[in-house]
Amino acid sequence: MDTIISGDTTKTSFYAAIAPIILSVFAIYLTIGITLGILPGYIQNSLEFGSVTVGIVIGLQALATLLTRAYAGKTTDTKGAKVSTRLGTILTTTTGILYVASTFFMSNVSLALGIILVARMIHGIAESLFLTGALTWGIGLVGAQKSGRVMTWNGIAMYAGIAIGAPLGIGMTKIFGIESAFATLVLLSIISWLIIKKLPTLSVDLSHVRTPFYKVIGSIAGQGLALAFSSIGFACISSFIALFFVQKQWGDPSLAFVCFGVSYVLVRVFFSSFPDKYGGLRVTLFSLLIEILGQLLIGFSTSKVMAIAGCSLTGAGFSLIFPSLGVLAIKKVNPQMRGTALGAYAAFFDLSLGIAAPIAGFVASWFDYQSVYIFGGVSALLAIVVLLLGKNKA
Known part of the structure; x- marks a missing residue:
């Protein structure tokens, strides 16, 4: 039987408590990284669709995640973080099966693309449920006062998974074929759930009067919009680099x-205390620059070295934005609404990825791929404008 504990009361040490969750998050985001690494080439080269289609396929997962954030938050707050996380791993397993199935219909490119689109939508729902549950679970195990550290280490696991998963997927495709790369998603999903299966279950307060999701969004809109604009640079790299x-x-x-991933992780490891030490707004503004x-x-690179250096700087800059603004966001709600607040805040990130990839695809088709990163730079500048305009509310 699962051990049930009340949130914010555990005496377990921070790293011992969240290590299984971080490893589980890493495994799930390896599945996302693998697909980001191989889907653009698969769609453009094997199925022979254009850059706009690539952008739509990549962005569809984020859109599905966005549209199910309210559901994920409600599920986490009313049924428990463990239930939400388990559903996420089951759906991720399903996506792996669908991706593999698409490779058997490559002679019918429309059908193969349709299967991929369905897989992307399910992958997005899985991410929404899994991450909302994992973040809420982690914060509940170690206490709200350590929520920034929980988000920081979850972010490390997320982007390390993406950074490692992309080249892993490319390498596996070259050596074993794309079917093997897609099948790995099933194995990683199972491993992810086994890692966290025996963690204690958090108690759920069903007597709390829930705040409507739209009101939660309104309360954290300033931080959310800044996060959305700042995330476009990441979307441009993941979709079109x-x-x-x-x-x-x-x-x-x-x-x-x-x-990108190494820079992101190193900044989080060595400077994770900066948001608490210097303030979320100040750290975010510097990171955006x-x-x-x-x-x-x-955007102006003339060599491979310049482009890779730009990816490194983007990763370093983007690294602390989510936890810096996220800590401010969850302070605006009661603990019983923490899952919903995290879902609402993360929804802005999803919205960014869902819109950015298709728009970047149009920019690439009208101009070239370098123009995509000028678009990313302008978007980060807009994030600064949003923060400065809403400074008194941050």
């Missing part, structure tokens, strides 16, 4: 993904 390298004939883009520099470096 591989195709940009192909266009420039710069070879394997794996190092670009790796450098670094991100803008990184995006412009890619």
Whole structure:
């Protein structure tokens, strides 16, 4: 039988408590990284669709995540973080099966694309349920006063998974074939659930009067909009850096993904205390300036080295934005609404990815892939404007 504890009362040490959750998050985000690494080439080269279709396929997962954030938050708050997380792993397993199935219909490209679109939607729902549950579970185990650290380490696991997953997927496709790369998603989903299966279950307060989701969104809108604009640079890299390298004939883009991820993780590891020490607003503004520099470096790059350096700076700049603004966001709601607040806050990130990838696809088709990163830099600048205009509310 599961152990049930009340949130914020556990005496367990921080790292011992959240290590299984962090490893589980890492496994799930490896599945996301693998698909980001291989889907653009699969769609454009094997199925022979254009860059706009690539953008739509990549963005569809984020859109599905966005549209189910309210459901994920309600499920987490009313049925428990463990239930939400378990549903997420089951759905991720399903996506792996669907991705594999699409490869058996490559002679019928429309059918194969349709299966991929369904898989992307389910993958997005899975991410919504899993991450909302994992974040709420982690904060409940170690206490709300450590919520920033929980978000920081979850972010490390997320982007490390994406950074490692993308080149892993590319490598597996080259060596074993794309079917094997897609099948790995099923294995990783099962491993993810087994890691956290025996963690204690948090108690659920069903007597609390729930605040409507739209009101929660309104209360954290300032932080959410800034997060949305700042996330576009990440969307541009994840969706189009591989195709940009192909266009420039710069070879394997794996190092670009790796450098983004390594920079992101190193900043979080060594500077995770900065939001608490210097303030979320100040850290976010400085981070955005670094991100803008990184995006412009890619946008005006004349060599592979410049582009990779731009990816590194973008990762470093983007690293502390989510926890810096996230801590401010969850302070605006009661503990019983924490899952909903996290869902609402993360919804802005999903909205960004869902819209950014298709728009970037149109920018690439009208101009070129370098223009995509000028778009990313301008978006980060808009995040600064939003924060400065709403400074008194941050």
